[in-house]
Amino acid sequence: QQSTKNCYLIDYVCFKAPCDQQVTRKIAGEIIERNRLLGLSEYKFLLKVIINSGMGVETYAPKNIIEARETSPTVNDAFQEMDEVIDTSVNDLFRKTNISPRDVDLLVINISGFSPAPSLASRVVRRYKMREDVKTYNLSGMGCSASLVSLDLVRNTFNSGKKTIALVLSTESLSPNWYPGKDKSMMLSNILFRTGGSVMLLTNDPAMRARAKMSLKCLIRAHTGANDNAYNCAMQKEDDEGIVGMHLGKSLPKAAVHAFSENFQRLVPKILPYRELALYVYRTIKQKVVKPAGKGNLAMTQIDYKTGIDHFCLHTGGPAVIEAVGRALRLSKYDTEPASMTLHRWGNTSSSSVWYVLGYMEAKKRLKKGDRLLMITFGTGFKCNSCMWEVNRDLADGGAWEDDIKNYPPQTLVNPYMEMYGWVADETDETFNREERAEEFRRSQ
Numbered sequence: 058q059q060s061t062k063n064c065y066l067i068d069y070v071c072f073k074a075p076c077d078q079q080v081t082r083k084i085a086g087e088i089i090e091r092n093r094l095l096g097l098s099e100y101k102f103l104l105k106v107i108i109n110s111g112m113g114v115e116t117y118a119p120k121n122i123i124e125a126r127e128t129s130p131t132v133n134d135a136f137q138e139m140d141e142v143i144d145t146s147v148n149d150l151f152r153k154t155n156i157s158p159r160d161v162d163l164l165v166i167n168i169s170g171f172s173p174a175p176s177l178a179s180r181v182v183r184r185y186k187m188r189e190d191v192k193t194y195n196l197s198g199m200g201c202s203a204s205l206v207s208l209d210l211v212r213n214t215f216n217s218g219k220k221t222i223a224l225v226l227s228t229e230s231l232s233p234n235w236y237p238g239k240d241k242s243m244m245l246s247n248i249l250f251r252t253g254g255s256v257m258l259l260t261n262d263p264a265m266r267a268r269a270k271m272s273l274k275c276l277i278r279a280h281t282g283a284n285d286n287a288y289n290c291a292m293q294k295e296d297d298e299g300i301v302g303m304h305l306g307k308s309l310p311k312a313a314v315h316a317f318s319e320n321f322q323r324l325v326p327k328i329l330p331y332r333e334l335a336l337y338v339y340r341t342i343k344q345k346v347v348k349p350a351g352k353g354n355l356a357m358t359q360i361d362y363k364t365g366i367d368h369f370c371l372h373t374g375g376p377a378v379i380e381a382v383g384r385a386l387r388l389s390k391y392d393t394e395p396a397s398m399t400l401h402r403w404g405n406t407s408s409s410s411v412w413y414v415l416g417y418m419e420a421k422k423r424l425k426k427g428d429r430l431l432m433i434t435f436g437t438g439f440k441c442n443s444c445m446w447e448v449n450r451d452l453a454d455g456g457a458w459e460d461d462i463k464n465y466p467p468q469t470l471v472n473p474y475m476e477m478y479g480w481v482a483d484e485t486d487e488t489f490n491r492e493e494r495a496e497e498f499r500r501s502q
């Protein structure tokens with residue numbers, strides 16, 4: 058892997074959608090109600106998973122879904138969704154940093170599910186009248202870990218030595234990608250994915266280090282796609298009825314842990330202090346000599362990661378993903394709180410999610426000068442990309458969390474769906490009458 062020379066995060070902005078795009082209880086009920094393919098088995102699945110999703114009732118969806126047009130999206134819907142994120146966040150970031158679009162030398166955009174021609178990167182160049190010599194990259198199909206792929210591209214360009222300012226935009230296109238069928242592994246992405254986006258300004262100019270928020274220390278990428286299970290566990294495909302959607306298999310958390318372990322074996326020597334590293338080497342050698350059967354990489358599980366890392370920025374893939382990583386690293390509730398709260402407030406916003414997690418830490422005033430912060434992301438492929446930052450000064454921006462941070466963590470993470478739809482659990486094929494229930498639901502609104 059490339060070494061990291063100067064790479065500074067000047068600042069970042071996370072997108073906050075307008076209130077009228079919130080997936081309220083009423084909106085969620087109506088969306089489910091509109092899918093006439095769903096029967097009792099799918100209702101029971103939805104009830105269980107939505108209740109255990111770790112998500113609240115303030116997340117956001119694109120306009121076409123709120124307006125009940127999810128099954129007939131237009132290209133214009135997709136552009137509108139992207140423009141909203143770009144206009145709000147990019148403008149905000151340029152204003153905040155006092156950097157002009159004409160100062161940008163390098164533009165990297167990662168959006169998995171929408172790749173028009175000309176590219177969205179060209180759209181941004183046009184919109185902001187960027188210079189003719191700006192270098193642009195537009196990454197698509199790279200899933201939730203793509204923000205660190207973008208960062209890797211920036212870092213590699215920075216290493217050429219020329220003073221460079223880079224703008225990175227990480228977001229996801231949901232409006233053309235709603236799954237209107239009844240395959241449970243494909244319904245799951247409708248439940249978890251929500252509107253969000255983040256935009257970052259970076260530089261390799263040492264003169265700007267003092268004003269930058271963080272310095273990148275190392276970045277490691279692991280791709281386990283050679284393994285069939287890893288490759289297949291998160292995949293866009295057609296269901297048995299030919300309806301296209303994103304399939305998230307039950308084996309995904311396991312694939313995430315495997316990719317994570319591949320990533321970590323290379324990351325550990327770069328982040329641990331010498332004492333912990335020496336212990337790790339000693340235990341690895343001992344394990345190779347003694348070889349206890351079926352115990353996995355014991356040396357990895359015995360490491361005290363907190364000796365080298367102060368904060369853990371985990372991708373908000375879903376409760377099972379956060380729990381699996383938390384368990385593997387033996388993290389406390391305090392450590393996983395930023396990821397769990399981000400999932401609750403914003404849902405899984407794909408590649409931008411770790412920036413909301415960072416925003417939570419900052420808004421909570423957790424990030425102090427000299428602290429070391431680890432970002433861990435997962436995505437289709439299956440990939441685990443991680444990077445470590447050092448905080449340059451005490452940070453305390455409210456950012457996208459400004460209005461909400463005082464309410465977090467909430468007293469309870471229980472969402473209201475059990476109260477609204479608990480009756481589904483007691484229904485049987487004999488008692489379940491969809492039309493009657495729909496009428497009851499409409500009356501209760």
Ligand SMILES: CC(C)(COP(=O)(O)OP(=O)(O)OC[C@H]1O[C@@H](n2cnc3c(N)ncnc32)[C@H](O)[C@@H]1OP(=O)(O)O)[C@@H](O)C(=O)NCCC(=O)NCCSC(=O)CC(=O)O
Pocket residue numbers: 102105106109110199200201202241242243245249291305306307308309310373374375376377378405407435436437
């Ligand atoms: C979905 C959950 C919230 C459900 O939580 P629960 O506590 O209810 O757990 P559970 O395992 O008992 O599951 C409840 C019911 O759902 C079923 N179930 C669970 N996962 C399923 C799946 N992937 N496909 C189909 N069914 C599934 C179970 O069999 C069970 O059914 P029954 O009751 O019949 O036994 C959790 O399992 C979770 O967080 N899963 C990981 C989600 C995920 O894949 N995230 C990554 C997104 S992709 C991403 O972020 C990266 C990228 O795309 O790039």
